[in-house]
Amino acid sequence: MTKVLVVDDQRNMRTTLTLMLRDAGYEVEDAADGDAACDRVLADSFDLVVTDLRMGATDGIQVLRHVKEVSPLTEVIVMTAFGTIESAVEAMRLGAHDYIQKPFSEQELLVKVQRAVEKRRLAGEVTVLAAEFRERYRFENIIGRSAAIREMLGRIVRIAPAEATVLITGESGTGKELVAKAIHANSKRADRPFVTVNCAAISETLLESELFGHVRGAFTGAVAARKGLFEEANGGTFFFDEIAETPPSFQAKLLRAIQEGEIRRLGDSRVLKVDVRIIAATNQDLQESIAEKRFRQDLYYRLNVARFILPPLRDRREDIPLLVDHFLDKFARKLGRRAELGEGVVDYLMRYEFTGNIRELENMIEQGVALAEAGVIRLEDVIPPEATSRVPRPRSKVMQDVIDEAEGVAIMAALREVQGNRERAAEMLGLSATTLWRKMKRLRLELDKPS
Numbered sequence: 001m002t003k004v005l006v007v008d009d010q011r012n013m014r015t016t017l018t019l020m021l022r023d024a025g026y027e028v029e030d031a032a033d034g035d036a037a038c039d040r041v042l043a044d045s046f047d048l049v050v051t052d053l054r055m056g057a058t059d060g061i062q063v064l065r066h067v068k069e070v071s072p073l074t075e076v077i078v079m080t081a082f083g084t085i086e087s088a089v090e091a092m093r094l095g096a097h098d099y100i101q102k103p104f105s106e107q108e109l110l111v112k113v114q115r116a117v118e119k120r121r122l123a124g125e126v127t128v129l130a131a132e133f134r135e136r137y138r139f140e141n142i143i144g145r146s147a148a149i150r151e152m153l154g155r156i157v158r159i160a161p162a163e164a165t166v167l168i169t170g171e172s173g174t175g176k177e178l179v180a181k182a183i184h185a186n187s188k189r190a191d192r193p194f195v196t197v198n199c200a201a202i203s204e205t206l207l208e209s210e211l212f213g214h215v216r217g218a219f220t221g222a223v224a225a226r227k228g229l230f231e232e233a234n235g236g237t238f239f240f241d242e243i244a245e246t247p248p249s250f251q252a253k254l255l256r257a258i259q260e261g262e263i264r265r266l267g268d269s270r271v272l273k274v275d276v277r278i279i280a281a282t283n284q285d286l287q288e289s290i291a292e293k294r295f296r297q298d299l300y301y302r303l304n305v306a307r308f309i310l311p312p313l314r315d316r317r318e319d320i321p322l323l324v325d326h327f328l329d330k331f332a333r334k335l336g337r338r339a340e341l342g343e344g345v346v347d348y349l350m351r352y353e354f355t356g357n358i359r360e361l362e363n364m365i366e367q368g369v370a371l372a373e374a375g376v377i378r379l380e381d382v383i384p385p386e387a388t389s390r391v392p393r394p395r396s397k398v399m400q401d402v403i404d405e406a407e408g409v410a411i412m413a414a415l416r417e418v419q420g421n422r423e424r425a426a427e428m429l430g431l432s433a434t435t436l437w438r439k440m441k442r443l444r445l446e447l448d449k450p451s
Helices: 011-023 034-043 060-070 085-093 106-128 131-137 147-159 176-185 204-212 248-260 286-291 297-303 317-335 345-351 357-371 385-390 399-417 422-429 433-443
Strands: 003-007 027-031 048-052 075-080 098-101 166-169 194-198 237-241 277-282 306-309
Touching: 003 011, 003 034, 011 027, 011 048, 011 106, 011 433, 027 034, 034 048, 034 060, 034 306, 048 060, 048 106, 060 075, 060 085, 075 085, 075 106, 085 098, 098 106, 147 176, 147 306, 166 176, 176 194, 176 237, 176 277, 204 248, 248 297, 286 297, 317 345, 317 357, 345 357, 399 422, 399 433, 422 433
Parallel strands: 003 027, 003 048, 048 075, 075 098, 166 277, 166 306, 194 237, 237 277
Antiparallel strands: none
């Protein structure tokens, strides 16, 4: 279902628009001001944002700028009052799809919304998913067609050419390094080094030497001068994986290196200039780490310029079949044997929780290809011994299910009797129109439209 965010600081207008769009079949959320809208866009994906132009501290233009930075494929319609046409034209110049002048009719709004949604759909299905697009932007390892993946690819294309520092967050196994490599591959630094350091894999005592280098005699065992990874990455991109694993003392030195663009080898008095783009990733909640004094707040603000939040695989299950096909092909070539999924395997994978995300799915398919007999991967070939408890079991029908079914039957019967008129149906059922609408939404009921 198409997802729309309505932004207006006038409650009556916000409520009216929300109900109007919901009745038209859209999934709608609302925000009471520009700041709330910016937070919602950062936390969730929307196909369309309909925002008032004149609001409080954060107006519609600022909301538009934020939307286009965070989610370039999301379309925006701005609502203007009399005398603000110049601002509407400015909004169009900044990337708004259209504007609509208050007061407007329901039909006028729905026509503009439909056009914006259609443009958004075409942008997602034709541009982002086209094979030429993937080949051009080197996205061959980022697999998926979910809304979350489409949004992410669009943001990579927009952010990669800039020099902005990037912070990537998400659970382990969601593909943070793949995103970092895609950003580098589409940047102006693509022909320069891409250097990775896993901060969790290097001890605190060696981390500074690894990154900044050292001179001979800087510490016991330093028998020769050594260039650090920062110097190796000069002109290119430096990817800090698991940045939250670094100690605060090192974070202070890293902050200086990012801010000043200079480093100092251990034991050396000379300052060396370095030109690197920083991309950092973590599977931890950095706000929590800041509160517990394990991560510096100033470093967080320095890193959190352009933010990517990668969703877990269980939140984009529609991508699982594509990923399975990709891994089947990959391991068929690697192991020299082809295999296909047997009965029940696809259903099992679609219900599996995947606490290890894409990495866990990849391991399961590799195991299945290796164990397959006669070219068929059986269910027992992909189930890890410790994973049996992570497959949800069908639940028995409880009393609430019985009540919901009965309500659904009664509501649909009443609607058919009055040819879909919700107000008359509500009267027949002894409900208010609002209560009927809420029950239909909860039960996901929709009257069949005449052909």
